[in-house]
Amino acid sequence: MRTRSLIVAALCGVSILGWTLGHGTEPAVAAHECPDDVGAADRAQGVAAVENGRLVGVQASSSEASPDARAVARQVTTNGGRAAYVEDRRGRDAIVVATSDGSRVSPQRGEAYHPTWSTDGRLAWGVDDRLVVRSASGERTIAGPQPGGIVFAPVFVGRDVVAAVSAAQTSAVPEDEWSDDLWLLHRGRWHRLTAFAAGTDRWTAIRTPFVAVDGSIEFVVVQGRGSDDALPAFSLWRLLGTSAHRVAPLDGERYLAGYAPDGQRLWNVPDRATETWLIKRDSPNGRVTVGCGAVAVDPIDVPDPDRTGHAAPTHIRSTDQIDPTDPGDPMEAGLLIGDFPSEVAADVVAQQVSSAYDGSRPVDVVQGGKTSTIVRPDRWAVLVRLPATTDGSTELAALQTKLPDYADHMWVVVP
């Protein structure tokens, strides 16, 4: 009897070990669309990019080692034999101009964005809420139109500069993006070119402006709602003179990466399975992959140096009810469907929920109260109690499938 138990235990152990090893956190192996020689492929399209932390598609290379070992190259642009890019460091960034003879590293006073060349060799980039323009006569720093915002993705239009400007944070949107517009810098003064809708929930982002072959500026507009659980809408826009209009909706997340020698648009499309930015070109047969690497987008294969924090400092214990070595008791979760303005309304739905489970799960109607952590006062909800060992995500998905009318009003809660 004991021998048999040991065998069963051993088999279980092996099974669990195998399951565990088979469910590691390694990303799934996926087919890689990138060409074998990414540099040659990108060069053929006339673009430079950043792939696996190195410049590709450009002959110039940086000969200076960064003082920050965690620095990451991003947002690269070329002009003849020169390349300019952001060296994203922990803390203040640098702008690097690289040629075949070497590189010039210019430390910046903050977070740097998107260097861009003019046809006559000037270079511009954003630093926090400012624009910097470097020419043969020197370097100028110009305050952006939105103090506390971000100036990024500038492009030259003759002597002028058009840049995307992100509005400063507000008390309602304390971090992350909410409102972008294009602004024109003409003779030292900023003029707003677009007025996209944005608010506490609704937001608009502008990404990757490029000067097209016809001299217009094309850019991607992304619009969504913070509360929506779906990807926002992507669309291609064109700015001609001071007038912007939508060209076409896009079929998913992608950003402009420039133009091929034949004038066709190039796109950066994320390949989430391989953590790679693909470069695709428009063609009569659809978009085809022609290269790889991040052009004006941010790398997804290396972490942002500013987001690699250190371990949390040890604080004096100020919450003394729980000993962290105490695993506690198995916690029961529930599925909550709500909110309803009355008990009667909740009752009706509770009957549907109970039917969906064929009575196999306890279904309660609960009322919010002053001490409730799951339902607001004066509201009612339906609560399905789940056993402690149940996976709430799976149960939630199953109930959403059974009762699709309430799918957007169901949550995992801890009663």
Add this chain to the structure above:
Amino acid sequence: MRILRTPMRVVRAGAVIVAALCAFSIAHTAGVASASPIDVWVHDHSSDVIKPRPDGLAEIESTFGPVCGENSNGARSYWPSQDANGPGYVYYDTYIGKNVGGNIRNHVKFDHKDEAVRWLVGGYNCRYISGTTSWSLHAWGAAIDTNSATNPVGQDHWNGIGSDGKKYGTYLPDVWAGPYPGHKFFWGLNWPNKPDPMHFQYATGY
């Protein structure tokens, strides 16, 4: 089909009485002279609730799924002083549902420290990190901001003033991210550049 309705008040009152009697008996047996008032709540620090914390984008995506996905706001709890108008719901990914909704929210409640929470408190939010093509961790429902009005991005310290005007020190950061009681969130104040004291996320390396 008859709805199974639990008389909640009766159950809770009964549970409180039973728990109090048990606590009194245990304390008495152990020779403890006095005991703190016992509240009835369950904490669970097992790996079923405090799950592995992803590191880097690849692990974040394999753990939380697609950005702005259906699970990203699939769990919720009700928080005091959620916005300037008062209490409200905070939404987050189901992966951290029990840790946030059970451990952390109840920890604050049963410590009687609801007043330590001061608006805004926010979780799921489908947005970019400003000026980038990188999605905010809020877009996976894997980050929570708390007391944001008094702890803006860039501030290099935690302001522990609560909604009642009293000072609560680092009580809230300790609950979210401190070694005690060990809920394992990463605190944005620990980023070397642009500290973000309001921000607590269940991931590192991003």
